[in-house]
Each structure stands twice: as C-alpha cells, then as structure tokens.
C-alpha cells in the first residue's frame with residue numbers, strides 16, 4: 273500500500289534481544305551493540321510521503337544512562353503496575369503544535385519542555401505533558417522494576433481528530449494519521465525510558481483510533497500502524513504483531529510466572545457504541561466481523577490455555593455490563609425535567625457498556641473457563657471500580673477497574689500496584705494518586721501519595737471474586753462502607769460529590785451485568801399504573 277506509513281521500531285530491552293524489524297542500516301546496526309539504546313525508524317515507502325511526513329521519518333537513537341543504572345536491580349517477582357486512560361493531549365499548548373508535527377517522537381520531550389503553560393492539566397481536561405511526566409516519574413519511583421506494566425487503553429486524548437483539525441487547520445489526513453502514531457509512540461517511549469527492560473502490555477481504548485471514538489477496525493490502518501509498537505513493548509514475536517493487526521488483541525506468556533498467559537483483548541469491538549470505520553475510505557462506516565471474530569479468538573485461546581493447564585489473566589479497556597455513570601446521569605437529568613421517580617424513565621435511561629448479547633456470551637464463556645481465567649483488568653470508567661462476572665454462579669470471576677491518569681471526569685490522577693502470588697492469583701493492590709492537582713505545576717510539582725491498600729482498607733485478603741462479592745454486599749447494605757467506597761471510586765477527589773441515588777446506579781453496575789438485573793437493582797419498583805418496558809438490548 274503506497275500510502276502506508278510504517279513505523280519500524282525496536283524498543284530494545286537489553287543486549288540480548290534482537291530486533292525483528294532490522295533493516296541493516298549501518299548506524300542502526302552499530303547502535304544495536306550498546307546495551308540500552310532505543311531506536312525508532314520511521315520508514316516511508318512513497319516519495320510523496322517523504323515531503324508530507326518530513327521530520328517524522330528519521331532514525332533516532334537515544335541513550336539513557338539512568339535506565340542503565342536501573343537495570344542492575346532485579347525485577348519485582350510479584351508486583352506490577354497498571355496505568356489506564358492516560359488520554360495524553362500533546363495539543364494542550366497550541367504554540368508547540370507545529371514543532372511537534374515536524375519532529376520525530378524522540379524529539380517531542382525537548383519541545384514539550386519549552387511550554388510556558390506550566391500548570392498540570394486540570395479537572396475536566398485530558399493529560400498534558402507535565403501531568404504525564406509527573407505520573408510516569410511517580411510510577412518509576414514507586415516500583416522501579418515491576419514484573420510488567422499494563423496500560424489498559426485510551427492513550428489518546430478525547431476529541432483528538434476534532435482538536436487536531438481546529439488547531440492545525442490541516443485537512444491532510446495523512447498528516448493527522450502521522451500525528452496519531454507519533455503521539456502513541458511518544459507515550460510508549462516515555463514509558464520505555466523509565467522502564468527499559470519491562471514487558472509493557474497495551475490494549476486499544478475507544479479513543480485510540482484515527483477515525484475517532486469507538487471506530488477501530490479489524491485489520492484497519494490504526495492497528496496496522498501500531499502493531500510493531502504493541503509487539504515490541506510486549507517483548508513479543510511477530511505472531512503478536514499479526515494478532516494485533518487482525519483484532520487489536522494478543523496472547524503472551526506472563527513475564528515472571530510459569531503457566532500463566534495474559535490475553536490483551538480489544539473489547540472496544542463489544543461496545544454499545546462500536547462501529548467500524550475505514551480510514552482509507554475517508555472514515556466511512558464499513559461492515560465488520562471484528563466482534564464475532566474476537567469472541568471466537570478468545571474462546572479458542574482459552575481452550576488452548578485450558579488444554580495446556582495454563583491460567584489466564586485478561587486485560588481490556590471497556591469492562592462488560594452496564595454503564596452505571598452514564599445511566600445515572602441520564603436518569604437524573606430526566607427526573608429534573610419530569611418530576612417523580614419512575615421505573616419506565618429509569619429503564620429508558622439505561623446504557624450498556626457492551627452490547628448486551630456480547631456481555632452474555634462473554635459471561636457464559638467465562639463461566640465455562642472459570643477455572644482458567646483467574647483475574648481480569650480494565651479501565652474506561654476512569655473510576656476505581658470492579659465488576660463481578662458470572663455473579664450468580666458458584667465460582668465468581670471479577671474485573672478490577674483501574675482509575676485513570678487523566679482528570680477529565682473529575683477524579684484525581686491515579687495508578688495501581690498489584691501484588692500477585694506464584695499461582696497467578698491476586699494478593700492485594702495499592703492505589704497511588706496525585707493529591708494536589710489544582711496547585712500542581714512545574715514549579716510546585718506533583719505530590720503523590722498512596723491512597724489505600726485493598727487489604728487494609730477493607731480488612732480482607734486476598735483480592736478475589738469472593739472478597740469483592742463480600743465488599744459489594746457491604747457497599748449495598750452499609751452506608752459507611754458505601755461512602756468510603758464512593759470516595760475511593762472518585763480517587764478522593766474534592767471535585768466530585770455524589771448523592772446516594774447516584775451511588776446506587778454505580779454500585780449496581782458492579783454486580784448486575786445485564787439490563788434486566790441492573791434495572792431491578794437500580795430503578796425504582798414499577799408503580800401499579802406503570803407497565804415496565806422491555807429492557808434495552
């Protein structure tokens with residue numbers, strides 16, 4: 273494909289690893305010998321693109337002395353980091369945008385450092401460079417050698433295509449495509465700089481796509497452009513790159529545990545708002561078998577793992593079930609207009625996260641493989657939350673939902689350290705958050721603290737579905753626990769306070785994954801005059 277921008281990249285982890293994207297350039301070849309370089313090769317197949325992409329297409333070699341010193345430490349045998357919903361906005365300072373456009377990702381940091389807008393991005397906004405830098409530095413200070421890092425989706429800021437168009441007045445779609453890829457590559461480089469050896473696993477979020485929200489296409493341009501990046505961050509082979517291109521998903525062995533596999537699952541395909549767009553056809557909607565193919569891939573991958581007596585961790589962006597936050601918002605705004613609580617208005621306000629038929633198929637699949645899947649991790653809600661899957665079954669499964677780095681929905685920026693046992697079960701988790709967002713700037717700095725540790729906060733251990741089910745019942749029945757949970761749900765943010773009827777809409781989503789059970793958990797009982805409508809699909 274002549275218009276195809278190909279990122280060839282090797283984010284090397286150590287002297288022993290060899291890039292599969294080797295193209296024999298003598299400068300690159302020399303750099304491979306030194307222990308900690310990071311190379312990026314922006315190769316452009318077409319002469320027209322040479323002009324269009326200008327400085328994007330250069331070879332960069334970066335040396336990181338700090339990273340070299342760090343490598344002497346051993347990786348943690350039982351702890352890993354999760355960062356979610358970074359929503360990095362490189363356009364936060366518009367005066368730098370033209371320079372960023374013209375530069376390769378490895379040059380971006382120097383450009384962003386010049387920004388005169390020195391405050392961290394605030395509540396209601398995506399993540400600017402200063403907040404991203406502070407978050408990454410704190411992750412490294414907290415756990416310098418994690419067993420792995422999970423980035424559970426949404427690397428790009430919201431409204432990325434719209435913001436680019438209005439800031440740059442540039443209608444060239446290839447310029448935009450290049451800018452998207454550079455932004456994601458830059459975030460990857462900043463992680464790699466601080467964690468040179470670590471296996472870093474990513475999954476697409478609904479914002480991670482050139483055509484805009486919820487539109488990532490199986491075998492489409494975005495997955496094609498980012499496949500080498502996803503593969504090299506994961507320290508994985510070409511098979512992983514191929515799986516990423518096809519479905520935005522992959523399957524890798526756990527880097528520190530034998531007999532455990534990690535499946536990165538592109539659940540954007542299952543989302544209620546999902547529609548495939550084709551970048552090559554001007555972002556026109558196209559038919560897609562992505563969701564069905566993904567479920568099939570999941571089933572066959574779980575079957576193989578089970579046959580090999582392996583256990584599985586799942587990581588994905590959008591959790592299954594209902595969207596409690598949007599549902600409560602819609603229902604309450606209807607109440608403000610129409611007066612008294614009623615079941616049918618509540619049912620109409622309900623919004624699923626996933627198309628309910630995908631949720632129920634996923635639910636049954638996980639029930640079938642409940643001895644194989646031992647933990648799941650998600651993002652998307654930006655809140656500190658969880659889901660109980662197969663909640664009616666004997667062996668419940670759970671999804672740990674990680675709070676966001678971005679403060680756009682009012683939560684404080686946060687990341688998580690998860691502790692696991694040698695059999696892959698989870699022992700505990702601690703959440704770290706930025707305590708001074710409104711004051712934080714380049715001069716003041718960001719003050720990060722441990723917000724809580726699961727076992728200390730809830731007086732229970734380990735971190736499993738049985739304990740989360742106990743916690744769920746306490747949240748439901750005890751107002752003190754509920755208040756504490758809501759505070760942590762919002763990452764101790766003073767920007768958000770929630771009345772009790774909103775809290776119910778949120779905690780109901782943790783246990784009630786299908787519309788019918790969510791309706792009976794959250795909505796007021798139907799009045800005798802009221803005939804309850806059929807739940808939304």
Ligand SMILES: [Zn+2]
Nearest residue numbers: 357359426652
């Ligand atoms: Zn998000």
